[in-house]
Amino acid sequence: MERETIRLDDVVAILERTPASLRTLLDGLPEIWVRATEGHNTWSPYDVVGHLIHGERTDWIPRARHILTGEAGAFKPFDRTAQFSDSRGKSLSELLSTFADLRRDNVGVLVGMKLTGKDLVRRGLHPELGEVTLGELLATWVVHDLDHIAQVARTMAKVYAKSTGPWSAYLSILQDRQR
């Protein structure tokens, strides 16, 4: 049997605090920060929170269940732009609350699954990537959270890219993901 290297406690430790991390980073900030993007076809912090909400509803737990019930078909594809319609008219605070509620419920479901090492190597079929394991899904959930937290910080940093003057040479984040 393959060895699974992730520990469920480490997974939950990150997943359960992401809503608070995003709230602390973003709630109540001036619009210049929360509506900034990195340019055409990139997302603002506001957009990111909507994307995370959609993941809570349609991606992580539904896919974990798909694997555990042994469904043979591929996962439903994930809609990466659903937030542009779903978030319409909602305030950032409202989105942060919705995300926190959904995440709390989903972490509860995850813990309630009482997954074993054997469960973590069970397989499902990703519509593009092929065979994946439940452990890989959970590790991806964690990395996906952290990726978007980093994106939020990077996007806000770039608002002041020019304002830093000569210091921009030392601020490597200003060069990350520049096209």
Place this chain on the structure above:
Amino acid sequence: MERETIRLDDVVAILERTPASLRTLLDGLPEIWVRATEGHNTWSPYDVVGHLIHGERTDWIPRARHILTGEAGAFKPFDRTAQFSDSRGKSLSELLSTFADLRRDNVGVLVGMKLTGKDLVRRGLHPELGEVTLGELLATWVVHDLDHIAQVARTMAKVYAKSTGPWSAYLSILQDRQR
């Protein structure tokens, strides 16, 4: 006169919440997350907090004062590795509290300076970069915070780089700053 584009309220909005953002992201997490690095000569989240403390003590406000008092000499160079001796023996919680105390005081000092648009274009001499303005210093302080928040999230994400299996192809943060 040059136009200065930063607004002090926007600067303070980020600076005053960084300690809470880092505490929410990090405090109480398992060591696997807070002691991770991105490889040789890179910093863990724990190291980053020590670095931010050193900046509060020796960099931002001292340099702002240097500019406002019109000192002709260059700023003192900043020690980018001071945290490796200064943080020794201290817990992460302790460092987070120290950082929060110093930052609260420094934001108070900054607000108390009641800076005008004219102040923001006053100049100082950076030991390597040459002439810089007070506005550029403040913008750099903000971007520097956000850079390190992104670094903390990126460093933790990489702990699970291999655990995500085929999904790593979609998680672009795993490729950022890889050497």
